[in-house]
Amino acid sequence: MIGVHEHLARILSTVRVAAPTRRALDGAQGCVLAEDLRSRVSLPGFDNSAMDGYAVLASDVERAGNPYPTRLPVEGDIAAGDTTRRRLRPGTTFRIMTGAPVPEGADAVVPVEQTDAGVERVTIHEGVPHGRHIRPQGEDVGEGQIVLRAGTRLGPRQLALAAAVGHGDALVIPLPRVVVVSTGDELIDPGQVPGFGQVVDSNGPMLAAAARDLGVVASRVGGVADDPETVSRVLRQQLARADAIVTTGGVSMGAYDAVKAVLSELGTVQFDRVAMQPGKPQGFGTLGEDSVPVFTLPGNPVSSLVSFEVFVAPALRRMAGRPAFESAPVVARAEQGWTSPSSKTQFARVVVTSSDSEPLRVRLAGGQGSHVLGSLADAHGLAIVAPEVTEVKPGDEVLVLGLDGTTPGDHAVAATAGEASGMPWFGATAVAAAGSPS
Known part of the structure; x- marks a missing residue:
């Protein structure tokens, strides 16, 4: 028998990180960046208001207060999305909405709550200092700045940042495509009532779901008969759409363990007894011209899931450009x-x-x-x-x-x-x- 760490080390030294590809942001969720991402713009791209209120020159309202408020004429409205360039004349104001561009000459925004909300003339009850409630251009991100480093996994927040700084796509490590193959003459599909000697295929849905939980692409093929010719045909078919194949069942010492019989003659698959409980019978190797990794797991459900967590999950993370273990015990x-x-x-x-x-x-x-x-x-x-x-x-x-x-x-x-x-x-x-x- 070999140790758990020996079997895992052989797996991790065999699997390879997928070649980078350029993906639209909508299709890059969960992928790892293959290069640093730089901002193409400043963020914000222009000085804009952080509040609904009135754009002012701070010195015009510095003495505003009760019982002597400041009254200013309103030159017009500036809404979010307004692309017209405006200039504020001293002694006047513009009514401005959150996110709207601040007019040239204005250096502060008085929140509407500190005014009488006037439309043509506004009464300001409390002044504001220079710069208050203005988001200056480039405050968040400067043009040309690296905003996301290679190796970053793209989740909702990272995708939002990439989009905001001018990117519609990114060079990423693609998500591995995993096919789970359940073998056994006794297996029937979920939803059916098993007869005598039959067993519902729970391993297939379990392992496919475990793979999806990792953030990879998973599909499954169930009810593959314990027949060497059938097993061989199914495995060869799946090579065309798989970056990794996971089989469950058919790897023990029984007379009808077709997976072991077939893979012993194909590719580089090596079968070992691993010193672990549960999950002793294990197999791993590569198959086909593209050296697709093949993991052969035991048929007992607990053994199968434990084997997935210990051996398959770290390998899939590594193939996706992520650390083999993202959380330590x-x-x-x-x-x-x-x-x-x-x-x-x-x-x-x-x-x-x-x-x-x-x-x-x-x-x-x-x-x-x-x-x-x-x-x-x-x-x-x-x-x-x-x-x-x-x-x-x-x-x-x-x-x-x-x-x-x-x-x-x-x-x-x-x-x-x-x-x-x-x-x-x-x-x-x-x-x-x-x-x-x-």
């Missing part, structure tokens, strides 16, 4: 004790609790069998128990890896250095061994 104390198999890394499904006055605490989320979906659905994370530990005692510290890419608990202490209280973290070890992505 957190340190928590066990509320209860449990046993762990000798010489294997255990990934126990746990429920995490926290309070303001105490560190994170964890307890097992029900049954820990590799087929038990109920406790998997209730779990907040995976408690990582090192191979040399055979018993977790109440009060012991454990590392907890969040499920679905999350960090469990609101008061978490992240094990960012790869260790906590002397406990090694497989992810830090594997990333260091794999080196930088290329």
Whole structure:
């Protein structure tokens, strides 16, 4: 058997970051920038009003107050979107709306609340100092300034900034396209009632959803028969639309494990027994002319999802130009004790609790069998128990890896250095061994 970090390091050193491509902003959400993005304009592009009110020369209203307000004639209105250039004459004012361009000569805006809201003449009850309520040109961003660095993942806020500074597209790392293939003669589609010996395909929807949670593009092919010819045909078909293929089932030692039989003769797929619980049977390699990564996961649902979180998710993030692990495990104390198999890394499904006055605490989320979906659905994370530990005692510290890419608990202490209280973290070890992505 090989260690968890060894299998993950081999995966991370094999997968490659996708070649950059230029995408319209509407199609770039979730992608990572492949180059620095510079502003093509100043932001704001012109001095504009931060309030609904009156554009004034501050010296004209400096003495305004009760009982002696200042009265000024209103030269006209300036609305947001008005492109007419205007000049303010001393002793006059323009009524101005939020976001509207400030006329030349004006150096402040009196909020409407400090006036009688006059249309032809306005009475100002309280003056304002020079510059008040004006957003100056370039206050936020200067023309030519780098606003987003290469390596930034584009979310709603970043896309808004890119659009605001003059960009309609960006050079990005495209999102990996993942195809999940479920194999097994016993599988039927969700929504059907299984007969004797039949099983609903829950792994396919689960793994496709897990991939989408990462922010990649995922589709699935279900109910592939345990027949070498069928498995081979399906895999070859999917190569045309996949940047990565994830199979579930058919990789154990059984007589009908067609995935293992087919992939043993194709590409570079290598099958290993990994020292972990659950999820011992694992396979990984590349397939086809484009060396598409293929991950073969066990058929038991818990084993399948744990394997995805431990091996597939870090690889997909790396392919997308992101760090393999975007959130490190957190340190928590066990509320209860449990046993762990000798010489294997255990990934126990746990429920995490926290309070303001105490560190994170964890307890097992029900049954820990590799087929038990109920406790998997209730779990907040995976408690990582090192191979040399055979018993977790109440009060012991454990590392907890969040499920679905999350960090469990609101008061978490992240094990960012790869260790906590002397406990090694497989992810830090594997990333260091794999080196930088290329």
